[in-house]
Amino acid sequence: MMKTKNVVVTSFIQEPCEIKTKLVKGLLDLIVLKFLSIHPIHGYRIITSIRKNFGVYFGPSTIYSLLSVLEKRECVESYWDVTSKKPKKIYCLTAKGQALLNLNEDMLNDICRKLGLHQNMLTEYCEYGNIVKVETINNISSSHSKG
Numbered sequence: 001m002m003k004t005k006n007v008v009v010t011s012f013i014q015e016p017c018e019i020k021t022k023l024v025k026g027l028l029d030l031i032v033l034k035f036l037s038i039h040p041i042h043g044y045r046i047i048t049s050i051r052k053n054f055g056v057y058f059g060p061s062t063i064y065s066l067l068s069v070l071e072k073r074e075c076v077e078s079y080w081d082v083t084s085k086k087p088k089k090i091y092c093l094t095a096k097g098q099a100l101l102n103l104n105e106d107m108l109n110d111i112c113r114k115l116g117l118h119q120n121m122l123t124e125y126c127e128y129g130n131i132v133k134v135e136t137i138n139n140i141s142s143s144h145s146k147g
């Protein structure tokens with residue numbers, strides 16, 4: 001049973017790009033709201049900002065679908081900027097969106113704090129994406145399952 005757990009952990013650690021994509025995708029609404037809290041921007045700028053900041057690409061269908069959902073939930077609103085040759089739909093954060101962003105940031109910070117309490121134990125498991133002390137994982141896993 002422990003070997004199966006180690007194989008799962010190892011496979012996650014060997015594929016950091018996949019992990020990053022999964023995490024960014026899971027936090028995509030939070031990321032979009034955060035970008036919009038800085039200043040109103042258009043959808044393509046959100047796509048390029050995500051790629052630049054996180055190294056993950058989400059296509060227009062993903063981002064515009066999310067923006068549509070956020071707009072229906074009244075977390076963002078939009079208007080057309082027609083000052084340039086090509087009109088752009090600009091999205092901005094609403095008060096409801098800011099409240100949602102604050103709540104998500106608080107929850108994420110709480111999770112990070114809780115992980116920080118166990119940071120010394122976690123660094124025994126992994127260092128820069130590599131398993132360092134597999135024996136420690138087995139010993140800790142075994143002692144927790146017995147206790």
